[in-house]
Amino acid sequence: MPSIKDSKCILIIGSTAGLGRALALSILALPSKPTVIVCGRRQERLDELVEAHGTDGRLKGFKLDVLADRASLKASVADVVQQYPGLDAVMFMSGIQHEYDFTEPESVDLDKVVDELNTNYLSVINMITFFLPHLIKVGKAGQPSFIYTVTSGLAVVPGPWVPNYCATKAALHSLSLTLNAQLKDQNVHVVEILPPLVESELHDHQGKREVLSKIWMPLDEFTALTMQELKSNDVQIPIGSSAKDYETFETGKLDAVNKLYEGRKAATQRK
Numbered sequence: 001m002p003s004i005k006d007s008k009c010i011l012i013i014g015s016t017a018g019l020g021r022a023l024a025l026s027i028l029a030l031p032s033k034p035t036v037i038v039c040g041r042r043q044e045r046l047d048e049l050v051e052a053h054g055t056d057g058r059l060k061g062f063k064l065d066v067l068a069d070r071a072s073l074k075a076s077v078a079d080v081v082q083q084y085p086g087l088d089a090v091m092f093m094s095g096i097q098h099e100y101d102f103t104e105p106e107s108v109d110l111d112k113v114v115d116e117l118n119t120n121y122l123s124v125i126n127m128i129t130f131f132l133p134h135l136i137k138v139g140k141a142g143q144p145s146f147i148y149t150v151t152s153g154l155a156v157v158p159g160p161w162v163p164n165y166c167a168t169k170a171a172l173h174s175l176s177l178t179l180n181a182q183l184k185d186q187n188v189h190v191v192e193i194l195p196p197l198v199e200s201e202l203h204d205h206q207g208k209r210e211v212l213s214k215i216w217m218p219l220d221e222f223t224a225l226t227m228q229e230l231k232s233n234d235v236q237i238p239i240g241s242s243a244k245d246y247e248t249f250e251t252g253k254l255d256a257v258n259k260l261y262e263g264r265k266a267a268t269q270r271k
């Protein structure tokens with residue numbers, strides 16, 4: 001199977017900080033010299049990145065709020081494809097996380113629940129749908145194309161302090177499995193990254209940086225491990241502690257999904 005080494009132009013949505021920023025810079029440093037488009041809401045972060053690392057013109061910035069309405073998202077996807085017709089990979093990294101305590105139901109902020117679902121899942125399925133005509137066209141023309149989703153070990157074993165986050169990541173995990181089955185004959189490769197707890201800005205608004213910094217995986221370590229796996233043939237990439245949970249609870253699932261899909265296709269063709 002083709003891998004990140006084959007990508008010539010990758011858009012990383014959610015790369016102004018944390019895991020996305022670090023992976024963007026590592027992908028930029030690949031010997032294959034891809035164009036890397038960094039993306040997020042904060043224009044000043046995009047400018048800083050391009051100014052500091054974009055010396056040979058391969059690092060570009062694209063401003064996007066994934067919480068924009070569906071028509072605006074569709075227009076942004078069309079815009080990025082028009083600007084970068086060689087785009088062959090999109091990584092969906094943008095994500096947010098909130099804590100909720102259902103023992104105090106009145107404290108559960110349902111507006112935050114909606115934002116979290118929209119950011120972590122609905123915007124992703126919308127954008128995947130909008131990018132796919134282009135990615136399928138690229139795949140059919142003989143250049144492999146890629147969709148990278150970013151879920152979490154918490155998609156496999158939910159952390160009860162962040163219940164909605166885990167539900168959104170479980171939804172994206174399920175979607176990744178089924179897109180993988182549906183798209184692999186189109187030369188569109190769907191790869192899911194399942195990070196463990198990693199150093200980033202994700203938990204800063206919860207005031208948890210000091211506590212979590214004692215147990216999280218350092219960002220450099222996460223980036224090195226993930227880059228190594230992205231160069232392999234694996235379509236599911238659990239890192240660190242996520243790998244243990246993945247092995248315990250997910251072993252055989254990918255094959256089962258593929259088998260189910262093949263069986264269904266065969267049965268439909270027989271009719």
Ligand SMILES: NC(=O)c1ccc[n+]([C@@H]2O[C@H](COP(=O)([O-])OP(=O)(O)OC[C@H]3O[C@@H](n4cnc5c(N)ncnc54)[C@H](OP(=O)(O)O)[C@@H]3O)[C@@H](O)[C@H]2O)c1
Pocket residue numbers: 013014015016017018019020039040041042045064065066067092093094095096119150151152153194195196197198199200201202203
């Ligand atoms: N860190 C961990 O422990 C961990 C563990 C498992 C999974 N993950 C997942 O890894 C991904 C990256 O998280 P991180 O830890 O690197 O968090 P982070 O440091 O907070 O970075 C989040 C990124 O998402 C972008 N983003 C958030 N809302 C957005 C929006 N509405 N529109 C566009 N971009 C948006 C942010 O950019 P702007 O603010 O500039 O828009 C930023 O670039 C997330 O999907 C997260 O769920 C993280």
